[in-house]
Amino acid sequence: MKAVRYYGKNDVRIVDIEKPKPKTGEVLIKIGGAGVCHSDLHVIHDGLKFPQASFTLGHENAGWIEELGEGVTGYSVGDAVAVFGPWGCGHCHPCQESKENYCDHQAEIGGLGGGIGFDGGMAEYMIVPSARLLIPLGDLSPRQAAPLTDAGLTPYHAIKRSASKLTSSNFVVVIGIGGLGHMAIQILKATCASTIIACDVSNDKLALAKKHGADYTFNTTQDNVAEQIIKLTGSKKCAVVFDFVGINPTIKLGSKIIGLDSHWTIVGLGGGHYQLTAGTTEARADNLPYGCSITIPYWGARTELMEVIDLAKRGVIHVEIEEYPLSKALEVYEKLEQGKIKGRAVLIP
Numbered sequence: 001m002k003a004v005r006y007y008g009k010n011d012v013r014i015v016d017i018e019k020p021k022p023k024t025g026e027v028l029i030k031i032g033g034a035g036v037c038h039s040d041l042h043v044i045h046d047g048l049k050f051p052q053a054s055f056t057l058g059h060e061n062a063g064w065i066e067e068l069g070e071g072v073t074g075y076s077v078g079d080a081v082a083v084f085g086p087w088g089c090g091h092c093h094p095c096q097e098s099k100e101n102y103c104d105h106q107a108e109i110g111g112l113g114g115g116i117g118f119d120g121g122m123a124e125y126m127i128v129p130s131a132r133l134l135i136p137l138g139d140l141s142p143r144q145a146a147p148l149t150d151a152g153l154t155p156y157h158a159i160k161r162s163a164s165k166l167t168s169s170n171f172v173v174v175i176g177i178g179g180l181g182h183m184a185i186q187i188l189k190a191t192c193a194s195t196i197i198a199c200d201v202s203n204d205k206l207a208l209a210k211k212h213g214a215d216y217t218f219n220t221t222q223d224n225v226a227e228q229i230i231k232l233t234g235s236k237k238c239a240v241v242f243d244f245v246g247i248n249p250t251i252k253l254g255s256k257i258i259g260l261d262s263h264w265t266i267v268g269l270g271g272g273h274y275q276l277t278a279g280t281t282e283a284r285a286d287n288l289p290y291g292c293s294i295t296i297p298y299w300g301a302r303t304e305l306m307e308v309i310d311l312a313k314r315g316v317i318h319v320e321i322e323e324y325p326l327s328k329a330l331e332v333y334e335k336l337e338q339g340k341i342k343g344r345a346v347l348i349p
């Protein structure tokens with residue numbers, strides 16, 4: 001079968017590998033769609049190392065059960081399923097709570113999940129180590145569901161953590177209206193009544209944000225965006241800022257618009273820095289407002305993915321997808337890098 005494989009820093013190839021066979025407890029999935037996440041670009045460019053030297057990329061996966069390993073019950077061949085991405089040990093306290101994204105033993109597992117350390121879904125078939133990591137899709141198409149497992153789940157988890165701040169009188173900002181950001185706008189619209197402000201460098205992405213319910217949009221290539229946002233919010237500034245980019249310019253923007261008693265949530269892995277200063281009246285002018293929590297959430301829990309899939313099934317959220325054949329994976333990564341994908345690209349084997 002064809003697979004898109006990572007071999008090390010800036011080395012991704014489309015190769016032929018053998019169709020895997022599920023062992024006891026494992027499940028073989030016929031991939032219906034594999035989302036292309038910006039995190040892959042960080043993995044590829046940073047040359048992230050895992051015990052398994054090469055692996056198939058693709059950590060946003062959904063498809064149909066092809067074969068059940070010995071002892072697997074509860075599913076039948078042909079069932080449509082989404083694959084929960086962050087694979088924990090399955091036994092520790094966080095895992096028992098379905099928060100495998102915060103597994104106590106993550107460092108010992110040898111990878112973060114299928115597509116990040118272990119073989120993922122940019123292939124015709126994929127092995128999932130346990131049926132515990134599957135969510136039934138019913139009538140929802142695997143192409144639509146694949147991006148929900150990360151582009152949907154990650155913002156959902158981040159937003160849920162800030163539910164208490166997302167009141168009707170507050171302002172919430174989403175920076176970066178890409179795969180994750182365009183879902184964040186929809187999830188905010190569906191779950192809270194705060195005024196939603198969207199920021200991106202692309203007017204097309206801002207139009208997408210507007211279409212999905214953003215109340216105000218700002219192009220961050222203008223130089224006085226922070227001032228314009230504060231003009232809108234007044235001195236209270238923003239109760240929650242979700243940064244889906246995480247580079248120095250977006251972190252600087254976040255630091256200027258975040259208000260008192262707030263959540264500054266940095267999801268993007270862009271390598272930006274923030275220098276925190278404690279105390280001193282002199283430093284206070286540039287310092288964070290009191291009561292601001294900075295947080296870097298990671299992915300989401302299994303039960304949260306069930307909630308995201310439920311929102312999609314009910315038509316409350318919808319991933320804008322661009323479909324490409326698996327053979328176009330390298331071109332798609334290039335387009336993603338250039339900011340030219342609208343919503344989420346999904347590879348269809």
Ligand code: NAD
Binds near residue numbers: 150220269
């Ligand atoms: P994407 O490429 O689809 O979207 C990024 C968006 O940011 C684009 O619309 C782009 O135009 C915009 N952007 C770029 N520079 C900007 C700037 N200066 N100001 C405003 N907008 C700007 O990426 P994605 O797949 O949505 O991922 C977003 C980030 O989140 C990536 O860094 C990714 O690695 C990270 N991520 C983190 C987690 C986690 O669990 N923490 C999970 C998934 C993805």
Ligand code: ZN
Binds near residue numbers: 039
């Ligand atoms: Zn991802």
Ligand code: ZN
Binds near residue numbers: 104105106
């Ligand atoms: Zn665990």
